[in-house]
Amino acid sequence: MSRVRRFRxxxxxxxxxxxxLFTTSILVLFALTxxxxxDYAAQDEADEIDVEFVAIQDExxxxxxxxxxxxxxNHLRQRSSEHAAYLLEDAAGQRLAGNIAARAxxxxxxxxxxxxxxxxxxxxxxxxxxxxxxxxxxxxDPRALRDMKHLxxxxxSVNAAITLLLAVLGGVIISSRALRRVxxxxxxxxxxxxxxxxxxxxxxxxxxxxxxxxxxxxAMLDRIEDLMRSVRQVSNDVAHDLRTPLTRLRQRLExxxxxxDATPQELREVLEGAITQVDSIxxxxxxxxxxxxxxxxxxxxxxxxxxxSALLSGxxxxxxxxxxxxxxxxxxxxxxxxxxxxxxxxLTQMLVNLLDNAIRHSGAGARIxxxxxxxxxxxxxxxxxxxxxxxxxxxxxxxxxxxxxxSSRTTEGSGLGLSLVxxxxxxxxxxxxxxxxxxxxxxxxxxxxxxxxxxRSDAHVTLSDAFVQR
Amino acid sequence: xxxxxxxxxAETAAYLQGGLQEExxxxxxxxxxxxxxxxxxxxxFDVLVxxxxxxxLDGLAVVRTLRASSVGTPALFLTTMSGIDDxxxxxxxxxxxxxxxxxxxxxxxxxxxxxxxxxxxxxxxTTVLRVADLELDLIKRTVRRAGxxxxxxxxxxxxxxxxxxxxxxxxxxxxxxxxxxxxxFDPRTNIVExxxxxxxxxxxxxxxxxxxxxxxxxxYCLREPG
Numbered sequence: 278m279s280r281v282r283r284f285r286x287x288x289x290x291x292x293x294x295x296x297x298l299f300t301t302s303i304l305v306l307f308a309l310t311x312x313x314x315x316d317y318a319a320q321d322e323a324d325e326i327d328v329e330f331v332a333i334q335d336e337x338x339x340x341x342x343x344x345x346x347x348x349x350x351n352h353l354r355q356r357s358s359e360h361a362a363y364l365l366e367d368a369a370g371q372r373l374a375g376n377i378a379a380r381a382x383x384x385x386x387x388x389x390x391x392x393x394x395x396x397x398x399x400x401x402x403x404x405x406x407x408x409x410x411x412x413x414x415x416x417x418d419p420r421a422l423r424d425m426k427h428l429x430x431x432x433x434s435v436n437a438a439i440t441l442l443l444a445v446l447g448g449v450i451i452s453s454r455a456l457r458r459v460x461x462x463x464x465x466x467x468x469x470x471x472x473x474x475x476x477x478x479x480x481x482x483x484x485x486x487x488x489x490x491x492x493x494x495x496a497m498l499d500r501i502e503d504l505m506r507s508v509r510q511v512s513n514d515v516a517h518d519l520r521t522p523l524t525r526l527r528q529r530l531e532x533x534x535x536x537x538d539a540t541p542q543e544l545r546e547v548l549e550g551a552i553t554q555v556d557s558i559x560x561x562x563x564x565x566x567x568x569x570x571x572x573x574x575x576x577x578x579x580x581x582x583x584x585x586s587a588l589l590s591g592x593x594x595x596x597x598x599x600x601x602x603x604x605x606x607x608x609x610x611x612x613x614x615x616x617x618x619x620x621x622x623x624l625t626q627m628l629v630n631l632l633d634n635a636i637r638h639s640g641a642g643a644r645i646x647x648x649x650x651x652x653x654x655x656x657x658x659x660x661x662x663x664x665x666x667x668x669x670x671x672x673x674x675x676x677x678x679x680x681x682x683x684s685s686r687t688t689e690g691s692g693l694g695l696s697l698v699x700x701x702x703x704x705x706x707x708x709x710x711x712x713x714x715x716x717x718x719x720x721x722x723x724x725x726x727x728x729x730x731x732x733r734s735d736a737h738v739t740l741s742d743a744f745v746q747r
Numbered sequence: 748x749x750x751x752x753x754x755x756x757a758e759t760a761a762y763l764q765g766g767l768q769e770e771x772x773x774x775x776x777x778x779x780x781x782x783x784x785x786x787x788x789x790x791x792f793d794v795l796v797x798x799x800x801x802x803x804l805d806g807l808a809v810v811r812t813l814r815a816s817s818v819g820t821p822a823l824f825l826t827t828m829s830g831i832d833d834x835x836x837x838x839x840x841x842x843x844x845x846x847x848x849x850x851x852x853x854x855x856x857x858x859x860x861x862x863x864x865x866x867x868x869x870x871x872x873t874t875v876l877r878v879a880d881l882e883l884d885l886i887k888r889t890v891r892r893a894g895x896x897x898x899x900x901x902x903x904x905x906x907x908x909x910x911x912x913x914x915x916x917x918x919x920x921x922x923x924x925x926x927x928x929x930x931x932f933d934p935r936t937n938i939v940e941x942x943x944x945x946x947x948x949x950x951x952x953x954x955x956x957x958x959x960x961x962x963x964x965x966x967y968c969l970r971e972p973g
Contacts (some may be wrong), residue, residue, distance in 0.1 A: 598941035
């Protein structure tokens with residue numbers, strides 16, 4: 278971590294800001310306290326001088342003004358250790374007593390800088406005129422005030438220093454810890470950018486902001502990885518799945534070209550075969566496009582509340598004759614009047630695809646039942662048949678695009694029917710589950726109620742969701 | 748019929764022109780929306796075949812402009828987009844039918860023919876459809892053949908109604924899926940065939956001559972004998 282970065286990072290700047298704020302408030306506090314204390318001490322000293330003067334006056338009153346020089350000398354002696362200063366002058370300006378040199382009389386409070394006992398001193402003093410015209414100056418060293426000022430200043434500067442030190446230290450510690458984590462995140466994301474999509478941001482398990490952010494980024498990475506894998510899978514599947522019919526098509530056409538003696542009837546058959554082949558390729562593309570359209574349009578499409586019971590019964594009615602023609606029994610066991618918010622055409626296609634599958638894969642004599650019922654929490658649509666079913670380990674696979682069971686390889690179909698069902702279910706916030714019907718296949722589509730479905734379908738459903746390997 | 752084909756892809760245009768001329772139509776080509784609009788505005792055509800994606804003025808704008816200036820020539824949209832939204836915007840703009848590329852030529856031919864005869868088939872005052880001795884009452888929802896009542900399921904009734912409205916025309920499986928079932932996708936299960944065979948049993952069994960015909964590779968046709 279470079280020196281510059283330490284000072285640039287936001288935590289440290291915050292710490293500095295706090296340190297500055299603390300220091301400023303301490304200074305303001307100091308100024309106020311200092312001022313108040315100084316005023317108080319100054320007043321105290323002025324009072325002390327007044328008391329002294331009153332005492333001198335009283336003593337002179339008792340003893341007579343003629344004793345003033347002795348009184349002053351006494352006071353001077355008593356307070357010699359306090360660097361007190363006294364001056365007594367008569368009306369003519371003649372010095373009568375005291376320890377400072379004669380000076381022009383000045384009344385009231387004053388600051389003096391005079392030699393006292395041969396030493397220059399700063400004094401607080403007060404000049405008084407006595408009734409007999411004598412002038413008295415009483416001064417004293419403002420040490421109490423000075424001491425207090427020193428005390429306050431020292432206390433505050435020590436305080437400020439400690440505060441500043443703690444703030445800066447704390448800032449450095451906090452910021453370097455945060456910086457270390459951010460650095461770790463940065464290194465991981467760089468590795469991911471460089472192509473290692475399997476890396477994940479480290480979590481500390483403290484559930485703080487950075488942890489939550491990291492968890493979100495990790496979830497995002499999971500999704501991206503899934504999608505990347507599915508896109509790869511899809512392009513592989515598309516390429517693979519289209520290769521076979523295209524190869525066959527090419528063989529057919531080439532064969533027809535080689536055979537110079539083909540009759541018009543034979544050529545016609547070849548062309549018809551070729552068209553059928555092309556149609557099956559186009560059908561695959563159509564199904565892929567439709568899946569992509571449903572995924573892309575899912576959020577924009579306005580959903581309406583529709584009578585799903587009527588929709589299901591209607592589709593079953595449409596398909597019942599076709600099932601009967603194959604010797605199958607198709608029934609609807611639907612609670613009437615069930616409401617569902619969704620896209621009519623998509624939901625119709627979903628059921629149609631499921632019925633297509635059930636009818637195509639179940640043999641004669643099979644019984645296919647479409648049922649729907651709702652609880653307070655969910656609405657379930659079930660398509661159950663008594664056909665061969667899907668072995669448990671294959672049930673997840675069949676939802677994958679182009680995946681076809683070995684047993685159904687020979688039957689026609691793009692292998693995208695169930696993928697489309699999965700995408701439509703997902704767009705409606707519904708879950709799709711395949712289970713054993715003992716015998717047969719039981720497909721359950723479960724719509725969660727209470728707006729949960731609507732919320733989930735608002736979430737961005739990305740292209741190729743259906744292709745993600747489950 | 749006089750048909751205007753507005754299509755920018757020269758190969759597709761030539762293919763459509765050749766095919767429609769073989770069917771006995773007179774075909775005019777326009778390679779872009781502006782020319783197409785000018786030609787169509789003359790009103791000299793029975794049917795317009797309009798590619799939806801055109802350079803300059805697109806198909807949607809062409810049809811919208813025509814409808815705004817009260818040119819009601821039936822229009823068939825050709826498009827590569829099959830989403831329901833595309834279909835709805837197309838029909839909202841004033842197109843009468845919608846066909847997704849790629850399509851079988853027989854499908855286009857059948858739809859063009861159906862559009863060309865539209866005015867007669869949709870006469871608003873008609874309440875009873877009649878073909879030979881087959882009678883369908885739109886108000887009472889009853890069907891009679893040779894005076895004998897025939898009981899039909901609701902879907903069979905709609906199927907017969909559509910066939911009778913297009914009597915003498917070829918209707919394709921997709922046209923039936925779209926108009927009778929409202930399925931705008933192709934179910935793998937042949938529900939049309941199954942319903943039609945039931946309808947046939949009810950309408951034809953014990954009666955003569957045969958009215959509903961299957962045209963291999965093309966579709967179905969209900970027509971007067973002879």
